[in-house]
Amino acid sequence: MNLCVAEEVGVRIGDATILDGVSVSIQPGEWVSIVGPNGAGKTTLLSALAGLRRTSGTISIDGKDLRRLTPREKARLLAYVPQQPEIPLGMTVNSYVLLGRTPHLSLLGMEGSGDIEIVEQVLEQLNLSDLGHRVLESLSGGELQRCHLARAISQSTPIVLLDEPTTALDLGHQQQALDLIRRLREERHVTVVMTMHDLTLASQYSDRIILMADGRVAAEGDPAEVLDPERLSQLYAAHVKVLKLDGHLVVVPSLKE
Ligand code: ADP
Ligand code: MG
DSSP, rough: OOSEEEEEEEEEETTTEEEEEEEEOOOOTEEEEOOOTSSSSSSHHHHTTTTOOOOOEEEEEEEGGGSSOOHHHHHHEEEEEOOOOOOOOBBHHHHHHHGGGGSSOTTTTOHHHHHHHHHHHHHHHHTTTTGGBGGGGOHHOOOOOOOOHHHHHTTTSSSEEEEEETSSOOOOHHHHHHHHHHHHHHHOOEEEEEEOOHHHHHHHSSSSEEEEEEEEEEEEEEEHHHOOOHHHHTTTTEEEEEEEEEEEEEEOOOOOO
């Protein structure tokens, strides 16, 4: 069964149509990247899948209508990391990552030893144990990105939705973050849906790519099928070549001939 199904999802803001008849299905354990030019509707689609948007059409997670779920039920099914999460000032890494456990706490809101143990494991997996007592605003961009990921992972949900998790990172940290997501996904069997700008990285890491343009799905499928140079050149209004290097696709801008 599909884990997440969106059918004919539409979002309108005032007179503008931001998403128009978008249908996507995500299988359990899949890693799907949503790509497309600026303003294509990637963030809107991801936040709709997270249940944060009023939409037309239907979205179901694990067979349940997203609209009928309480915030707590939603937070047990999916973790969402926006592109620029708010950083609570003065909060330590430990406390921030522990916030991920909120949907699992009892009504009294007290975390138990199980919650602390999960957070400790996640901090260790993400190489954050030594930073546990640092306040968030003292961290570098890469460290902060790992904290957001840690908070999402400690939420222990079957689905993790990430909005451009690597855009603010340099090449090495981009690779590190994606390798980490790959490892966590294998170890914890989470389903990953993320938006990405870098088409080369998207093709290297994801099972499937959904290419958006103008609020619609322009193409979806295997990275090699979707990343067609002519299609990309047209949609991005650019000159694009798709090369194959060591068995991987590489999408590069090319000079006008
Ligand atoms: P992407 O993530 O692909 O860059 P977004 O989903 O953020 O695109 O935005 C899609 C389109 O919707 C853009 O044209 C953007 O300007 C528009 N949009 C998003 N939020 C609003 C809003 N609150 N009011 C008006 N337009 C919006
Ligand atoms: Mg966006």
